[in-house]
Amino acid sequence: MPRRKKPLNLKEVSKLLGVSTATVSNAFNRPDQLSKKLREKILKETAELGYFGPNLAARSLRRGQSDVIAVVLADTLSYSFSDPVASQFLQGVSDVIAENKKQLLLLSSGISSTEQSSAESLPDGFIFYGAPKGDAYQRIQRTGKPIIAVDFDPGNAPAINIDNKEAAKKAALHALRGSDDRVAVISLNLLDSDRVSRLTAEDLEIELSVIAHLRLTGYMEACKEKSVEIPANMIWHTPVNTPEVTEIAAYEAITSHPRPNVVLCMSDVIALAVLRTANKLGINVPEDLRVVGFDDIPEASRSKPTLTTVCQQSIEKGRMAAKALLDPDAKVEKLMQTQLIERETTQ
């Protein structure tokens, strides 16, 4: 089977069809510049020849626009695909991107300039999901192309966020009953450690605007209001939000003495790990242990018992981000609402 070494280009097909390159180009890009009849004839015949439209590189070089949108993920692509929250966000983004006939390029902020900077020149706009790891944000920001930040606030670009502190506080206030509650917190990545570990008193003094810290502050405020003590060593740091790793923290937390009767979890993945672990240990939820999560991933409503959590509308957040990027005049909630979803784990 003879395989064409080189795809056809516009010049060649125009010659084959006996018209000028401008006419073929217009047939694809500016329908009003030629008769319907001719246009359809050209579209049909080029397709038969195996030419399906302008080459993206050349077109975008010429137009200064590619119709490609990039999502720059804080984590690796591989991890993001495994994370239900990131997956939901991408779901929302790709919805809107498809509606607008754009294409989706996935980048990662952790990747070094030398490996990715070329690719960064192609997209017409960028959605940064989560606080960027390397210096990708600075690089891209200097191109002057539109950027939407999500779940962090760079200060110099439109950002879509939730009120992490308030949402966490709301969840904790709902889960806590009174001063004899014994509470454990299982946090998202908060320390510079790749091992599950308890916090120490001095860990609590740092002031960060990372999500985990904001949520922790919300939990603390709730505890204060409910007159509940929460020592540093009842707060667990987890380096990554996976079922395997968070299960380690879950086990440590609910087997510590005195045994907690409330676990505040900064993600549903963590909370579900707690539920599984409690079940294995024969601890009844919610009778002996109340659990709240964060995110409201699909699995949260299907677990047994169903999980009380904070809905942060990840899909809608993705849609908002894409809309804001594609239409600067779009009405976009810069601070999206969260909602406490009361289910069985806190009844």
Added chain:
Amino acid sequence: MPRRKKPLNLKEVSKLLGVSTATVSNAFNRPDQLSKKLREKILKETAELGYFGPNLAARSLRRGQSDVIAVVLADTLSYSFSDPVASQFLQGVSDVIAENKKQLLLLSSGISSTEQSSAESLPDGFIFYGAPKGDAYQRIQRTGKPIIAVDFDPGNAPAINIDNKEAAKKAALHALRGSDDRVAVISLNLLDSDRVSRLTAEDLEIELSVIAHLRLTGYMEACKEKSVEIPANMIWHTPVNTPEVTEIAAYEAITSHPRPNVVLCMSDVIALAVLRTANKLGINVPEDLRVVGFDDIPEASRSKPTLTTVCQQSIEKGRMAAKALLDPDAKVEKLMQTQLIERETTQ
């Protein structure tokens, strides 16, 4: 804040640095063409100016190569992100793509030529995941660029598959006990209907090589060997593999009379829907109802009871596909092994 209307280009920075464009280009692309010292000086100074590397459109126009790899999904991007199996596959693909410093563009085969064909000209290679919906495969195939097909076999390109029939048969043989078993099958998309529905006798006569049909054939063969009857109306078609839709089929199946005591499910999403439904109805698994799934998604080992299923190594499949694409000499299993994972739902 003054925003550059136009990013710097190679020609401009070379002028600013007082060297030729070739030298700057070589600094980025061919380290051996200039002294280490000069190269580093150029890299440093261009970065300070805000130039981080060659423009992708121009570079790929010139080189005929973009370092972008496309995954062409059979479904919409949005759906694929919600599907655990597709997510695992993408995880594997992106692993290998990152290792090789390539970029990932996500396309969908259902999208019409006019909306996507331009983007299709950019990637250096394509991974088709699942039997393509529209004519994207034909279009791309004609470009002569490398293609890897996954979970279908186009005949004219390397394909990575599993033995769906054998795997399904193996699962069914394990779940079935003998001739007094009453079995229900819940199938993936098999009919041209967007509603959950039972099959009729004539539906069974069609001969397709779609995955659902291959697996169904495997189930049938197993039933025959075990002398188990399986009427057409005990086979359910589900249009999409989501928890919501499959739950409808699950309910219909396990409440039908006579009540089945074995349900063969063509996906874990379906099987998990069966488990939830059985639990709601107070039907004990595996005592009163044995269930097998297909895929071995992460949730399968965390459900209660844990799910017996066929592991099809989706992540590894993704890795294989990407490896096969990036290195034509790579040793790649064209027919990947599956493994029956015996867990609690069939004990």
Added chain:
DNA sequence: TTGTACGCGTTATCAT
């Protein structure tokens, strides 16, 4: 309505 010609930013070849 159609054709011609230039330039988009880069890389490779060929000189120097």
Added chain:
DNA sequence: ATGATAACGCGTACAA
């Protein structure tokens, strides 16, 4: 080791 220049495929202003 470095500089000049043609060519990659296309879009559009302009001329016809």
